[in-house]
Amino acid sequence: MDTNQGKAFDFKLLRRVVTYTKPYRATFYGVSLAAILLSVFAVANPVLLGRVVDEAITHKDGTLLLNLVLIMVAVYFAEVTCQVLFTYFANWLGESVIKDVRIALFERMMRFKMQYFDTSSVGVLVTRAVGDMQRIGEIFSQGFFVIVADLLKMLVVMGVMLYMNWKMALIVFAVLPILLYATRLFQRAMKGAFIEVRAQVAQINSFVQERITGMKIVQLFHREDIEFQKFEEINEKHKKAWLRTVWYNSIFFPVAEIVGSITIGLIVYFGARQSVASGDVGTFGAVFSFILLSSMLFRPLRQIADKFNTLQMGMVAANRVFTILDTDSFINDTGSVEAKELKGQFSFQDVRFSYIEGEEVLHGISFDVQAGETIAIVGATGAGKSTIINLLNRFYDIDSGKILIDGTEIRDFSLKSLRSKIAVVLQDVFLFADTVGNNISLKNPTVTKEMVAEAARAIGVHDFIDSLPGGYDFNVKERGGMLSSGQRQLISFLRAYVSNPSILILDEATSSVDTYSEQLIQKATENITKDRTSIIIAHRLATIKKADKILVMEAGNVVEMGTHTELLKGEGYYKKLYEAQFMEEETA
Known part of the structure; x- marks a missing residue:
């Protein structure tokens, strides 16, 4: 009023x-x-x-x-x-x-x-x-x-x-x-x-x-x-x-x-x-x-x-x-460190966070990820998986604790340089009403058409794009309405690939795509995650099993951590989740 x-x-x-x-x-x-x-x-x-x-x-x-x-x-x-x-x-x-x-x-x-x-x-x-x-x-x-x-x-x-x-x-x-x-x-x-x-x-x-x-x-x-x-x-x-x-x-x-x-x-x-x-x-x-x-x-x-x-x-x-x-709703961008060449090692140290004051969603979680490792995060809906991704990109600031990348607290990095080294592929892909090429490069002058085409060939999606009317100049219309969900996902994956990130995040990126598109993305995943720190939030066992480390979350806490084999040896939350959700998939 x-x-x-x-x-x-x-x-x-x-x-x-x-x-x-x-x-x-x-x-x-x-x-x-x-x-x-x-x-x-x-x-x-x-x-x-x-x-x-x-x-x-x-x-x-x-x-x-x-x-x-x-x-x-x-x-x-x-x-x-x-x-x-x-x-x-x-x-x-x-x-x-x-x-x-x-x-x-x-x-x-x-x-x-x-x-x-x-x-x-x-x-x-x-x-x-x-x-x-x-x-x-x-x-x-x-x-x-x-x-x-x-x-x-x-x-x-x-x-x-x-x-x-x-x-x-x-x-x-x-x-x-x-x-x-x-x-x-x-x-x-x-x-x-x-x-x-x-x-x-x-x-x-x-x-x-x-x-x-x-x-x-x-x-x-x-x-x-x-x-x-x-x-x-x-x-x-x-x-x-x-x-x-x-x-x-x-x-x-x-x-x-x-x-x-x-x-x-x-x-x-x-x-x-x-x-x-x-x-x-x-x-x-x-x-x-x-x-x-x-x-x-x-x-x-x-x-x-x-x-x-x-x-x-x-x-x-x-x-x-x-x-x-007059609204003061900004992430404090006072960092002076430029994230030029990141190795990709990062750690969460007793991180607490709440979207709404007084309603904490992360309760002092701590874990380390080494450079080049692929870590999978699993857990029920609302466990805090996507919150970790949001905090790593500094879409939100933590309430307490520390998040370090290559030993430097993320607040010390400038926002622009930090986010330029982290690429995210989301389940809900957003495409602009523009050409395929511009949706991939996001009109970054350093990303040429030749680089986009080369990247597409590298992950096996060039033929799909080339088959579209106009190829890379095909206008996908508002929110990518001219493409299927699987095709939009491929475009999003290629967008992340051409940015050459130090840290790659796949947030349930294959949960709503067809089998053919998933095969293309799985192939691309192997290429892009090689020697690159990767975080994968997935519901499908094939992706999780290949991870170097699995982080198991429940109600905002890290309850288990280890490889797929190590976690199955115990009687913890992951084994119950595996038996309830993944065993049928593995035996199918």
Whole structure:
């Protein structure tokens, strides 16, 4: 919930938004100057029209009439030119600002801990990075500068009115507080309404994205009707949030029109009475001028209310974006050691870790892995196997203990160099909507097409890739949807292979692939793990039996360690696991 919801406006937040205009100061000041000139040009023509009526027409002075008309035309051209420049550069400034804010936001999100994404909705983050950004841009293109220009115009109009006829000016000013009060109420009501609108937009974005991503599950379990009903409920809330803003608009603007019409009537009545009482027809021009000037006074006020809505939505969006920008959810990357040539030896020393504070998932585990060894980690779901992988990559920081690689604590390595020496193949493969080649190299300039093809031949998957339409240039579409799960796994394995890691991690990499793909991966495993430290989390006996060491985990503890043969000699957890899970596979 926005803690500033009760405020009509947050100037501190606006100042922070304006700081992003610093690289574009010249444009900012240029747009501000255009706003000032617009207020002057806008007022000039009503004044000139009054002179046309009172001086040129009343005294039948054709020369003066021509001169005044020419001046009015020149003022109109100047006003139009200013308006064009004002509109273009205000929008240009807005787009430039959101470009910079979006870059800052995306760069920050890319450095967040995995824990942040564990608890954040993807749909909401997408809304912040796309929809909310456009709202921030509108602060400049349709909000802030337009409001400033209109306020300046109103001040100039009020000054001119007082100079021309202070009595009629007081009549107009007497009505003004009513409209100002109505505008104030309108702004406060719209602030709360727009907060609700943005919340509902984020909600509907998140819901739609999740259901489209998981459409296979929706259809497999016949959830279409249920999910559609949920969508209708969310969509109804979204509609009601927007209708709330429409309702406020439908009340305010007719009220403003009525107030404006009453004011014009009062001007005509009192102006005519003044003229009749004094016998001076020269005041007719002032009446014409005041009718135009009063419209120029009230119309900006109505527009300010409308533009203030835009500004409010932009401020609400900015507040949400800045909340992410202010989030301190980073892995502390203060290490100065560059992991250039790692041997691959590592050890866990009394490591304790919890994803949620107070709910420990690793309870002081310790083990050593020598360089070039292949270690298999087995255990039931939730035992802590994948947590070890997450900690080794520093996706999370440990609560206590030490993790050493080649004798150096991993916190002392720079994150980039550490992760460049560790390759991970996950069970759930993620591919980008790009070519096969780019998904393998991840557009690393040091990995050429020739290197990718050579690596593919080395592990026996070149023929599969070459058979695709376009070969290495085949676009796999979003999340690799054009490939089977086994083919995606092969691409992921090749991605790890070409990075030439010092430590290779296979996290249940063959648990969901077909027999042919598994054979290819088993062959590749033998090649890539040779003389390289490898960690394999697997459910299949063939991989585990070949490991130099097996780490057996249960409920966040290392309960056994040894080779397959050594562990079967005992009567511990591994033997029970083997008899329950692997014996049938071995005898099949």
